[in-house]
Amino acid sequence: MGTRISYPAEVKMKAVKMRLAGVPVKEVLKELNIRNRTQLKTWVKWYKAGELQRFEQPVGKQYSFGKGPEYESETEKLKAENRYLKQQIEVLKKYEGIGEEVVPETAVELVKELKTSMPVREICQHLGIARSTYYRWRSKSGEETSKQAVERKIGTLCRDHKFRYGYRKITALLKREMPINHKAVQRVMQKYGWQCRVKVKKRRRTGQPCHISDNLLKGDFQADQPLQKLVTDITYLPFGQKQLYLSSIQDLFNGEIIAYSIGSCQNTDFVLHTLAELPSLPKGCILHSDQGSVYTSYAYQQAVKERGITMSMSRKGTPADNASIESFHSSLKSETFYLDELRSTTTAIVEQTVENYIHYYNHIRIQAKLNNQLPVKYRQLAA
Incomplete structure (x- = not known):
C-alpha cells in the first residue's frame, strides 16, 4: 500500500478556490500535484459545508471540531506531528518547485503557518534557504501583488485568444497598458503552460520547375500599397x-x-x-x-x-x-x-x-x- 500524503491547508484551500473559479479538475490536479480527484471533491464538500477546521486534520485522523486525535503516548503524538510537518514541506516543495527555484511568496506563507510548531531556522533549513533570505522576502512580500496582477493579466489575454498567440503578441498587447519585457512574458507563459497551441510545422515540398505563367512575385510578399x-x-x-x-x-x-x-x-x-x-x-x-x-x-x-x-x-x-x-x-x-x-x-x-x-x-x-x-x-x- 502506498504512503498516504497529507496536503497543507493552503494547498487544499487553493485547490478549492480554483475549482470554484471554474478551473478544470485535471488542470487543478496537475498544477498542485494532487493524486486523485476524490480528494479534491472532498475538500470542496468540506468548504461548502463550512467545515474549514477539517483542512488542518492529519491524514487518517477523523475527529470533531474542537477535539484532536488521540494517541497512545506522548512519543507517538510527537512522531505524528513531526511526520505531518515533514509531509507538508515535501508537498509544498512539489507544489511550488521549492528546492529548484524557491517561490518567495510561498516560503513566507509556509514559515508563517509553521513557526508556532517549529523554529524559523529549522523551517528555512528544510526549504534550503538562508534565514536572512526569508526575512528579506517577508519585508518585500507586499511587492508581490503587482507581479501577481501581471500574471493574471497574461493568463486572461491567453485565454481570451484561445491560446492562439505566442509570447511576442501577448507582449505587444500588454505594452498598450504597461511597460514589460518580452522575456518576462515568456517566463510566465512557460511557468503556467500558456504557450501558443497552434501552428504545427510542415516540411517544405520541392519539385521540378514548370512555368505556365511567370512567377512574378519570386518570394517577395511585400506590397507598397493596397491591392498591388x-x-x-x-x-x-x-x-x-x-x-x-x-x-x-x-x-x-x-x-x-x-x-x-x-x-x-x-x-x-x-x-x-x-x-x-x-x-x-x-x-x-x-x-x-x-x-x-x-x-x-x-x-x-x-x-x-x-x-x-x-x-x-x-x-x-x-x-x-x-x-x-x-x-x-x-x-x-x-x-x-x-x-x-x-x-x-x-x-x-x-x-x-x-x-x-x-x-x-x-x-x-x-x-x-x-x-x-x-x-x-x-x-x-x-x-
Whole structure:
C-alpha cells in the first residue's frame, strides 16, 4: 500500500478556490500535484459545508471540531506531528518547485503557518534557504501583488485568444497598458503552460520547375500599397457532413482576406465566384496562384484578363512560392477546428466557423509584420 500524503491547508484551500473559479479538475490536479480527484471533491464538500477546521486534520485522523486525535503516548503524538510537518514541506516543495527555484511568496506563507510548531531556522533549513533570505522576502512580500496582477493579466489575454498567440503578441498587447519585457512574458507563459497551441510545422515540398505563367512575385510578399499584389489558393475543409472547400484571395499589403467562397465542388466556377467578389482593382494588379487546373483553365485566364489583372504562378510542387495564403489557411484550421477539436460537425457550423474566423483575422487579430496592428485598421491608416 502506498504512503498516504497529507496536503497543507493552503494547498487544499487553493485547490478549492480554483475549482470554484471554474478551473478544470485535471488542470487543478496537475498544477498542485494532487493524486486523485476524490480528494479534491472532498475538500470542496468540506468548504461548502463550512467545515474549514477539517483542512488542518492529519491524514487518517477523523475527529470533531474542537477535539484532536488521540494517541497512545506522548512519543507517538510527537512522531505524528513531526511526520505531518515533514509531509507538508515535501508537498509544498512539489507544489511550488521549492528546492529548484524557491517561490518567495510561498516560503513566507509556509514559515508563517509553521513557526508556532517549529523554529524559523529549522523551517528555512528544510526549504534550503538562508534565514536572512526569508526575512528579506517577508519585508518585500507586499511587492508581490503587482507581479501577481501581471500574471493574471497574461493568463486572461491567453485565454481570451484561445491560446492562439505566442509570447511576442501577448507582449505587444500588454505594452498598450504597461511597460514589460518580452522575456518576462515568456517566463510566465512557460511557468503556467500558456504557450501558443497552434501552428504545427510542415516540411517544405520541392519539385521540378514548370512555368505556365511567370512567377512574378519570386518570394517577395511585400506590397507598397493596397491591392498591388494579391495571392489566392484553395484548401480542404474536411470537418462537416460533406467535403467542403475554401477559396480565398489575400492582399499582401496588410494580409487582409478581401474575397472568399465556400463550396462543395472544386471547379472553375468555384474560383470564378471568388474572383467576382473582388473590389475594383488598380491597373497593374498582380494575382498569384499555384498551377492548379482551375487556375490554368481557359475560362479563368479570360476572366483575369478582363479584370485587367496580371497573372503570376508558383513553380510546380513548390507551396513556398505561395507561402502567405498557405500560412493563412494553416492558421484558420489550427486556431479553430484543431484547437476546438471540431473534427466532425455539421456543414452549417463549418461555414459559420470559417466566416467568423475571417472576420476575426481581418478586424481583431493583430499581426507582428504590421507592427501589431489589425489588417483593416492598417489599411485605413495607410489610406
